[in-house]
Amino acid sequence: MHPTTTRRTLIAALALAACTAAQAQAWPSKTLRIVVPYPPGGSSDIIARAIAPALGEAFGQTVVVENKPGANGNTGTDFVAKSNDGHTLLLCDVGALAITASVYKQLPFDPGKDLRGVTMLAYSPHLLVVHPSVPANNLAELVALSKKQKLNFAVTAIGSAPHMAGVAVEKATGAEWAYIPYKGGAQAIGDTVAGQTQVLMNGMLATLPQVQAGKLKVLGVSKATRMPLLGNVPTIAEQGVKGFESGTWQGLLVPAATPPAVLARLSAEVTRIIRSPAVRERLVSQGAEVHTMSPAEFTAFFERERKQWAGTVAQSGVKID
The missing domain is CATH 3.40.190.10 (Periplasmic binding protein-like II)
Known part of the structure; x- marks a missing residue:
């Protein structure tokens, strides 16, 4: 490649990086909404309300938690998948989201294509x-x-x-x-x-x-x-169901069109908040373990969960029109 062309390519790349960074720093420009696709009081709702105040302080914007239940969590999830305001987030049970495509014959959204994982937050058996x-x-x-x-x-x-x-x-x-x-x-x-x-x-x-x-x-x-x-409560595996393990994974997701720089910044802040002693200790005292992942790790985890649960759903025969 000609030296002049190389310099131009480098300058263009640097300009793009600077523009992307500026875009991420300018975000958010208004109230952030964390949509929980279930009624108040469940695990996802508890975690959303645990991180919302600190997230608001980190970004200098109001952060509200909105419960949008319906259709086994699909109503709120579809709402976020189709949102285009750049300020709407989804906090849900990732396992349930992975199961959805196998249980429902038809969905108004594709969880693997229409959403992007920001970070995993917590796991509770x-x-x-x-x-x-x-x-x-x-x-x-x-x-x-x-x-x-x-x-x-x-x-x-x-x-x-x-x-x-x-x-x-x-x-x-x-x-x-x-x-x-x-x-x-x-x-x-x-x-x-x-x-x-x-x-x-x-x-x-x-x-x-x-x-x-x-x-x-x-x-x-x-x-x-x-x-x-x-205390001494035995595991289900100990009681004859060999190798049995299951649990609830909560994670934060955004619409697929979210700019990578915004996704990265959001992931870093939420990870810092969920790992903070105050939030971690609050969740641990209630039986949840803090688990964070990068967006790439989240994507790989979701794909594994989807494949694993597809087999379980097939065996169960559960299907919803």
Whole structure:
């Protein structure tokens, strides 16, 4: 290449980099919205409200959390995927998002193409819990009881990660329960606390407070090892479902058209905030583990989750028109 051409190419590249950097620094120029596609009170909502104040301070703009539930989380997700204001973010259960394409025959959005991952935020294992009146103190007793009387199993949404985890346990143990779908974790927890449903599998972050208050009885945790916060509660794997692990992953996403420089800046700030001692300690005390990823790592993780859950969904036979 001619030296003059090389210099021109370099100058153009530097100019583009400077323009991109300036664009990122100028962003955000107005209120940021974190859309949670579920009702208030669930794991995603808890995390969104935990990071919103610090995110507002970091960017010098108001940050509001908006709950847009509906269609098992697809209403709020579609809203963000199609937003073009550059200031609308999505905070959701990444596992549920990965499952969506396998459960629904048709979606108004493509999660792999219309959204970009900013960073993962936290992980909390699922807890298998029952209403205190249920006469079972471990998984084996629950399975035996389910064969004698009808047990309603509350799920945060059809095709959600807790739903698929429940299906996996059912198939592995021969349990028999009826799935009752809800619009989010808070409602599923509420009805189980009230005794309208008897069994629930849900993220520890939102469920642990009810266990600690004695309103729900925990029979197992879906992690490879026991959780210090739960004392001697055995894992589901220990109770006969070999190798069983499941959980709720919360992550932050943006529309695919978001400029790379903005994506990088947002990822850096959110990662710093979620790792800060105040936020981390708050989440850990409720059973969540802070897990962050770069946008590239997030993309790779999402693809692995999508493939893994596709097999589970196929085995379950769950499909929604």
